[in-house]
Amino acid sequence: MSSVMTKADVEAAQHLQHAHVEPKDFLRRYVFSIDHKYIAKQFLWAGLIFLLVGGILAMLIRWQWAFPMKPVPGVGKMLFPHTGGVITPPAYNSIFTMHGLIMIFFAITPIMIGCFGNFCIPLMIGARDMAFPRLNMYSFWVFLLSQMLVTASFFVELGAAAAGWTTYPPLSTNVGTPGLGQSLVVLALFVTGIASIMGAINYITTVIRFRAPGMTWMRMPATVWGLWLTSILNALFVPVLGSAGLMLLFDRHFGTQFFVTGAAGGIGDPILFQHLFWIFGHPEVYILILPIWGFVIDFMSFFARKPAYWYKGSVFAMIAVTVLSAVVYGHHMFVTGMSPLLGQAFMLLTLVISVPAEVLFLNWLHTMWKGSIRLTVPMLFALGTVFVFGLGGLTGIYLGTISTDLYLHDTMWVVGHFHLTMASAAFLGSFAALYFWFPKMFGRQMNQKLGNVHFWFSAIGVTAVFCGQLLAGYNGQQRRLYDPFQYTYIAHLRGLNQLTSYFAFALMLGQLAFIVNFFHAIFAGKKAEKNAWDVGTLEWTHCDSPPVYHNFDDIPTVLRGPHEYNHPEVLEKLGKDWIGQAERMPGETGEVIVAAAE
Amino acid sequence: MVVALGSFGILFACLLFMYAALRSQAVAWPPPGLPELPLFLPLVNTGVIAGSSAMFVLALDALEGGRRSRAVGFIASTFALGCVFVGLQLLLWSRLADAGITMRTGALGTVVYVLTALHALHVVGGILALAYWLAFGLRDVLASAIGGAVRGGSRGGLAAHSTMLRLCGMYWHFVGVVWVVMFVTMFLL
Ligand code: HEM
Numbered sequence: 001m002s003s004v005m006t007k008a009d010v011e012a013a014q015h016l017q018h019a020h021v022e023p024k025d026f027l028r029r030y031v032f033s034i035d036h037k038y039i040a041k042q043f044l045w046a047g048l049i050f051l052l053v054g055g056i057l058a059m060l061i062r063w064q065w066a067f068p069m070k071p072v073p074g075v076g077k078m079l080f081p082h083t084g085g086v087i088t089p090p091a092y093n094s095i096f097t098m099h100g101l102i103m104i105f106f107a108i109t110p111i112m113i114g115c116f117g118n119f120c121i122p123l124m125i126g127a128r129d130m131a132f133p134r135l136n137m138y139s140f141w142v143f144l145l146s147q148m149l150v151t152a153s154f155f156v157e158l159g160a161a162a163a164g165w166t167t168y169p170p171l172s173t174n175v176g177t178p179g180l181g182q183s184l185v186v187l188a189l190f191v192t193g194i195a196s197i198m199g200a201i202n203y204i205t206t207v208i209r210f211r212a213p214g215m216t217w218m219r220m221p222a223t224v225w226g227l228w229l230t231s232i233l234n235a236l237f238v239p240v241l242g243s244a245g246l247m248l249l250f251d252r253h254f255g256t257q258f259f260v261t262g263a264a265g266g267i268g269d270p271i272l273f274q275h276l277f278w279i280f281g282h283p284e285v286y287i288l289i290l291p292i293w294g295f296v297i298d299f300m301s302f303f304a305r306k307p308a309y310w311y312k313g314s315v316f317a318m319i320a321v322t323v324l325s326a327v328v329y330g331h332h333m334f335v336t337g338m339s340p341l342l343g344q345a346f347m348l349l350t351l352v353i354s355v356p357a358e359v360l361f362l363n364w365l366h367t368m369w370k371g372s373i374r375l376t377v378p379m380l381f382a383l384g385t386v387f388v389f390g391l392g393g394l395t396g397i398y399l400g401t402i403s404t405d406l407y408l409h410d411t412m413w414v415v416g417h418f419h420l421t422m423a424s425a426a427f428l429g430s431f432a433a434l435y436f437w438f439p440k441m442f443g444r445q446m447n448q449k450l451g452n453v454h455f456w457f458s459a460i461g462v463t464a465v466f467c468g469q470l471l472a473g474y475n476g477q478q479r480r481l482y483d484p485f486q487y488t489y490i491a492h493l494r495g496l497n498q499l500t501s502y503f504a505f506a507l508m509l510g511q512l513a514f515i516v517n518f519f520h521a522i523f524a525g526k527k528a529e530k531n532a533w534d535v536g537t538l539e540w541t542h543c544d545s546p547p548v549y550h551n552f553d554d555i556p557t558v559l560r561g562p563h564e565y566n567h568p569e570v571l572e573k574l575g576k577d578w579i580g581q582a583e584r585m586p587g588e589t590g591e592v593i594v595a596a597a598e
Numbered sequence: 599m600v601v602a603l604g605s606f607g608i609l610f611a612c613l614l615f616m617y618a619a620l621r622s623q624a625v626a627w628p629p630p631g632l633p634e635l636p637l638f639l640p641l642v643n644t645g646v647i648a649g650s651s652a653m654f655v656l657a658l659d660a661l662e663g664g665r666r667s668r669a670v671g672f673i674a675s676t677f678a679l680g681c682v683f684v685g686l687q688l689l690l691w692s693r694l695a696d697a698g699i700t701m702r703t704g705a706l707g708t709v710v711y712v713l714t715a716l717h718a719l720h721v722v723g724g725i726l727a728l729a730y731w732l733a734f735g736l737r738d739v740l741a742s743a744i745g746g747a748v749r750g751g752s753r754g755g756l757a758a759h760s761t762m763l764r765l766c767g768m769y770w771h772f773v774g775v776v777w778v779v780m781f782v783t784m785f786l787l
């Protein structure tokens with residue numbers, strides 16, 4: 001259990017990261033901060049606000065599907081004054097488009113990657129800050145710019161983007177969606193992509209260069225692995241979306257003809273956009289799930305008080321998914337008339353990529369098996385994540401198989417599927433992380449009871465809502481319909497849709513418990529302990545809650561992995577069921593202590 | 599920097615992929631009624647940008663050998679050749695426009711303009727960085743020529759920033775390579 005570190009190694013690590021001095025003036029400290037912990041909070045706020053906006057848009061969609069042509073109660077008159085509160089077809093198109101885009105790019109991404117990437121990576125690998133703190137700051141401000149572009153798009157003539165989150169041409173060209181809003185949103189995607197790439201460069205470099213002495217790759221917490229692999233996918237595939245968006249903008253404003261064709265008089269090819277979109281789009285869904293997998297691997301071990309089962313296997317599974325995610329995108333395009341041979345290849349690869357996911361799943365179950373499980377709020381949310389992700393994963397098999405996908409494509413089944421896998425898992429997983437690291441971030445505790453209420457509303461809510469969508473899709477309800485019940489063959493699904501909507505409203509209502517809890521805890525919560533959960537990762541063992549500006553007075557020397565729980569020798573010698581990654585056993589050697597020089 | 603260049607590289611790769619896809623679907627290339635693309639100017643420009651990359655290699659060599667003013671000279675030539683490149687590119691566009699190829703004339707104009715413009719944008723970015731280091735180097739050289747220390751002396755001379763310069767060079771070579779690939783695929787083939 002010990003490692004040999006030379007004194008030179010340790011000194012090299014200390015030298016690489018001299019401690020920055022905390023700035024005194026207001027602007028540098030609270031606005032243009034270069035402190036990764038502060039930037040993390042900025043991303044958190046920006047993301048939470050847009051999560052609320054995205055949630056309200058979702059409620060409007062659900063209202064429309066439950067009670068089409070009826071005025072929206074409350075806010076309706078304000079939002080749709082000309083119709084007395086009834087959602088119009090163009091407004092509806094905008095609503096579901098902006099819901100998807102906002103949730104993915106402007107809510108979940110900043111919270112999960114922007115906030116927790118920033119907060120966790122340096123603290124968990126024992127670094128004093130990111131490799132490029134200034135780039136980190138720019139990343140946030142560029143991101144904020146993209147959020148402002150999105151906000152602006154709601155207020156221009158003809159409204160915000162309305163071509164679906166997938167933005168397929170010809171619908172998304174000037175012919176289909178002439179308004180300025182569509183362009184603004186595509187531009188916002190490009191800008192947010194730049195922010196993502198800046199962040200990715202930073203995260204990748206930081207993990208490679210700034211690990212504390214002794215923090216080998218296989219001793220890194222799974223959280224860091226997940227965030228790191230996500231950054232690699234970001235750096236590789238966001239530029240693909242960037243190029244597609246750029247070409248679309250050129251088509252819309254400079255008369256080029258990349259995607260314009262047919263009656264619109266061009267020789268471009270709209271299907272090419274789909275290729276580019278999904279070459280990015282499929283990795284994107286793994287961008288959104290890899291950090292969550294990381295959290296879950298860690299939390300399962302932390303709260304089952306057992307070592308993570310086959311940790312290496314989980315890491316390799318994540319690496320395998322990262323690689324494979326690049327070669328399965330064709331499963332989104334089975335119905336575009338691709339060659340059957342190509343379709344078969346994509347089908348095979350798609351089924352292959354589900355194997356690593358199953359490895360992870362079994363490892364989680366195995367970790368919990370016979371553990372002494374502590375049902376804390378983060379653990380509840382992590383369990384919920386595992387549940388919805390498993391459910392969603394199963395529904396994906398039917399979509400990955402061509403014969404069944406021909407029927408299910410573009411139905412609500414797809415919507416149910418990706419909401420369970422990506423949306424619900426990311427939603428619950430992000431909250432697991434937020435409840436877990438909140439004490440470290442803000443130095444205060446959140447209320448456990450309110451957390452439980454929030455959990456049950458959220459977990460039951462997402463399961464019911466998205467299973468309702470699966471059912472509707474299985475019965476043939478197409479997605480994105482303004483008024484599904486005008487088609488006689490699905491008119492009988494009105495009751496199902498209404499029930500689903502009631503669950504959605506309850507889900508939204510349950511978020512109040514979080515909002516109350518969050519603000520109450522920030523301003524009046526009990527002071528958090530240094531190690532709030534009795535776990536062994538560096539941010540809990542070596543940093544105060546909240547950590548000091550430069551994180552670590554001395555950069556710790558890491559001696560073991562992050563998942564050492566209920567080790568018999570530790571129990572006997574230290575009398576507790578966990579040991580820190582940099583904590584010495586009595587008599588353990590191999591450690592060099594060097595005081596911070598600067 | 600490697601990661602960043604990788605990202606830029608993918609952006610250009612996607613655009614070239616679009617070019618290939620559009621071209622492979624076209625009945626004839628160049629599309630009927632349009633002239634062949636000029637070859638001479640782009641060829642010259644390939645030479646220009648290759649030369650400027652070479653100058654930068656020499657600059658780094660000189661710096662390593664401790665010959666600071668030589669290094670600054672080479673950076674200056676890199677910079678100058680970069681400017682020439684952009685100038686010739688502007689000339690190329692005006693020639694194309696004269697020949698009736700604009701951004702709106704179908705697939706050909708679409709890809710040629712968008713790709714070259716985007717590339718030129720990246721070149722301009724590189725030129726700005728070069729300008730910065732050129733100014734920095736000049737000040738360094740001048741200051742030691744008149745015997746004084748560099749103002750803001752804590753930042754050190756040119757040699758103290760060799761890593762930044764190397765990165766700057768990487769970017770510059772990258773932009774050069776992208777141009778060569780574009781030249782071969784769009785103008786030569
Ligand atoms: C929190 C509760 C949520 C509810 C009730 C909800 C509901 C909906 C509904 C009704 C649709 C329209 C489906 C259609 O295209 O016809 C939709 C679409 C979508 N949602 Fe959600 N959603 C929620 C959370 C999320 C989250 C967290 C994400 C992102 C991670 C997300 C991503 C999407 C995407 C990508 C679409 C597709 C939009 C499109 O096809 O244009 N949703 N959602």
Ligand SMILES: [Cu+2]
Nearest residue numbers: 282329331332
């Ligand atoms: Cu996919």
